[in-house]
Structure formats: C-alpha cells, structure tokens
Amino acid sequence: MPRQQALITGIAFLLPIVVAAADLSLLTTLLIVLALLVWAWLATLVGLGRKPGEEAFVLDTITASHFAEKVRWCLDKLGVPYEERRWAGTLNAFYRGRTVPILRFRTGRVTSHIGNSSEILRYLWGTFARERPDAALFLEPTPERTALEKRLDRYGRMLQVWVYSHLLDEPELTLRAWGVHDKRVPAWQRRLLRWLYPVQARLIRRAFRIGPASYERAKSGIEEVLSEVDRRLGEQESLNSILGDGVPNYTDYAFAALSSVWALPPNMGGSNEPLLDIEALPEAMRRDIEEFRHRFPAASAYVDQLYREHRDSRDANEPRDA
Ligand SMILES: N[C@@H](CCC(=O)N[C@@H](CS)C(=O)NCC(=O)O)C(=O)O
Numbered sequence: 192m193p194r195q196q197a198l199i200t201g202i203a204f205l206l207p208i209v210v211a212a213a214d215l216s217l218l219t220t221l222l223i224v225l226a227l228l229v230w231a232w233l234a235t236l237v238g239l240g241r242k243p244g245e246e247a248f249v250l251d252t253i254t255a256s257h258f259a260e261k262v263r264w265c266l267d268k269l270g271v272p273y274e275e276r277r278w279a280g281t282l283n284a285f286y287r288g289r290t291v292p293i294l295r296f297r298t299g300r301v302t303s304h305i306g307n308s309s310e311i312l313r314y315l316w317g318t319f320a321r322e323r324p325d326a327a328l329f330l331e332p333t334p335e336r337t338a339l340e341k342r343l344d345r346y347g348r349m350l351q352v353w354v355y356s357h358l359l360d361e362p363e364l365t366l367r368a369w370g371v372h373d374k375r376v377p378a379w380q381r382r383l384l385r386w387l388y389p390v391q392a393r394l395i396r397r398a399f400r401i402g403p404a405s406y407e408r409a410k411s412g413i414e415e416v417l418s419e420v421d422r423r424l425g426e427q428e429s430l431n432s433i434l435g436d437g438v439p440n441y442t443d444y445a446f447a448a449l450s451s452v453w454a455l456p457p458n459m460g461g462s463n464e465p466l467l468d469i470e471a472l473p474e475a476m477r478r479d480i481e482e483f484r485h486r487f488p489a490a491s492a493y494v495d496q497l498y499r500e501h502r503d504s505r506d507a508n509e510p511r512d513a
Pocket residue numbers: 253255256257258259279280281282283284285289290291292306307308309344
C-alpha cells in the first residue's frame with residue numbers, strides 16, 4: 192500500500208511534464224486525472240476490505256540500517272511473522288520525512304504504523320506480554336534496560352556520524368550500503384539513487400554536520416559506550432547479558448545490532464554474507480575498527496557471539512545482490 196500510494200503521488204507530480212511534453216488535450220488530461228483518482232480510491236477500498244490478520248506485520252527498512260536491524264532481530268526472536276519492505280537508503284528521510292524502521296500492522300480494518308525503533312519495541316511488548324508472555328519476556332522495559340537503551344540509541348546516532356565520515360567520499364561503498372545492489376529494493380529506487388547520489392551525499396553531510404570535529408566527537412562517544420559495555424561484561428563470569436540478567440534481552444540485541452556497523456557480521460539482517468567487505472573499506476575506517484576490537488575485546492567478542500548464537504539467517508535464500 193505505501194508503495195502504491197508513493198507511485199500514484201509520483202505519477203501525479205510528473206503529469207504536468209507529460210501533458211506539456213506531449214501537448215495533450217484538456218479532455219485527455221482530465222481522463223488521466225480521473226483514472227488516477229479512481230486508482231487511489233480503489234487502492235484505499237482494497238486496503239479497507241482486506242481481512243484483519245492478513246499481512247500481520249510489515250517492517251519498512253533499508254539495506255543497511257542498524258536501527259532497523261534492532262527491530263528485525265527482536266521480531267525474529269519474538270517469532271512473529273512479518274514481511275520486510277526495503278526502500279533505497281535516504282529516500283524516505285529526505286523525500287517523505289520519515290526514518291526507518293517503520294512497523295505497519297492492522298488495527299481492526301485500518302493499518303497503523305509506528306516509527307522509531309524504541310517505540311516499536313514498546314508496542315511489541317505491550318501487545319505480546321499478554322499474548323506470549325514467555326517469548327516476550329526479553330522485551331520487558333525495566334528501568335535499567337530503558338536507561339541503557341537511551342545510551343545505546345545515542346551510540347547508534349554517533350555510529351551514523353562515524354560511518355558517514357568514513358564512507359561518503361566512497362560513492363560505490365555508500366551506494367552499496369544504501370541498497371543499489373540489493374534486489375529486494377525496487378529497481379526504480381536503485382536507479383534513482385545512483386542519479387541522486389551527489390544530492391543525497393550533500394544532504395547527509397548537512398544533516399549529520401559531517402566534518403573532523405563531529406567525527407572526533409562521535410568516535411569518542413562510541414568508545415565511551417564500548418568501554419562501559421566492555422567493563423560490565425568483564426565483571427561477569429560468562430558473556431550472557433550486558434546488565435547481568437543471565438540471558439540476553441532486547442538491550443543486548445540492540446547493542447549487537449547497532450554495533451553491526453563496525454563489526455560487519457556475515458549474517459546482518461538475517462543474510463548470509465557481510466554487506467561490506469572489510470578489505471574494501473577506507474584504511475582509516477579499518478584502523479578504527481581494529482582499534483575498537485583491540486581496546487574493547489569483551490564488547491566486540493559479545494557482538495560476534497550474539498550474531499553467531501542468536502541471529503538466524505532468516506532470509507538467506509532470498510535474492511540479494513544484483
Ligand atoms: N531514532 C530512530 C533513528 C532511525 C534512523 O536514523 N534511521 C535511518 C537508517 S539507520 C534512516 O531512516 N535513514 C534515512 C533513510 O534511509 O531514508 C530509530 O530508532 O528508529
């Protein structure tokens with residue numbers, strides 16, 4: 192549905208150009224407008240007519256989004272079926288004013304949606320704590336967990352600054368992360384993204400104020416969180432949970448998912464190969480990654496362990512690279 196609406200809106204925007212270029216008559220133009228209105232109306236009716244329960248959850252994502260990975264991981268752990276819809280990176284933010292992940296679900300006859308990974312997790316807890324109490328226990332938002340989650344969300348934002356500081360001057364790598372080779376992203380978006388790259392890169396630079404000072408701030412903020420996690424894990428006998436709960440909870444999955452930006456696990460997003468090859472990364476980025484691994488061995492071993500033992504290759508058989 193959202194893609195169909197985006198398509199109808201796109202056509203409506205392009206229509207004046209088509210009318211001028213093809214010198215269409217008033218009657219033809221009116222008929223096209225009428226057809227578009229009927230199409231939009233039918234799409235709405237089909238949505239209303241769909242039985243509740245069909246397409247229970249739809250998760251909007253982009254190829255490389257550590258915040259989307261956090262929600263995806265928790266949905267997988269919860270064991271609820273969902274359909275993932277991948278968009279090309281940056282298009283949602285700068286042309287629709289939305290970030291991913293977005294969770295869409297049926298509430299009665301209508302479809303509702305929530306953005307922002309932490310709010311999505313609260314919704315899942317609210318819904319499944321009663322329906323599947325055992326399976327949902329890892330989502331319980333205790334005060335300790337929500338306090339850690341806030342710091343982890345800041346860590347996620349600092350990682351965005353860090354990764355873009357290293358990658359924006361490497362269009363091919365950035366475009367790969369934004370999904371130009373990902374067959375699950377619609378082909379028209381992948382093509383559009385290639386054309387728009389210089390604009391998108393500028394917008395990202397401005398949005399995150401990319402520069403030497405923001406890079407330094409982000410890197411030291413990242414190291415602060417890694418040091419805290421490393422210390423907490425070091426105090427425990429086994430690597431089971433940052434907060435010492437004995438078994439991983441959603442903050443552990445969030446930490447690993449957000450860290451996937453530098454840990455580059457082979458099965459990020461339930462896939463079966465790393466999104467970016469470490470050897471292909473800019474040297475300064477590789478140096479930072481080596482430093483994170485060297486200075487924070489328990490934290491980085493924990494990310495690897497969680498990806499190895501708690502992350503399935505859910506969609507390993509789906510087509511991925513074009
Ligand atoms: N606080 C938000 C942050 C989400 C966010 O920054 N998402 C990025 C991807 S990691 C995004 O939507 N980028 C824009 C886009 O790709 O269109 C959350 O927790 O979900």
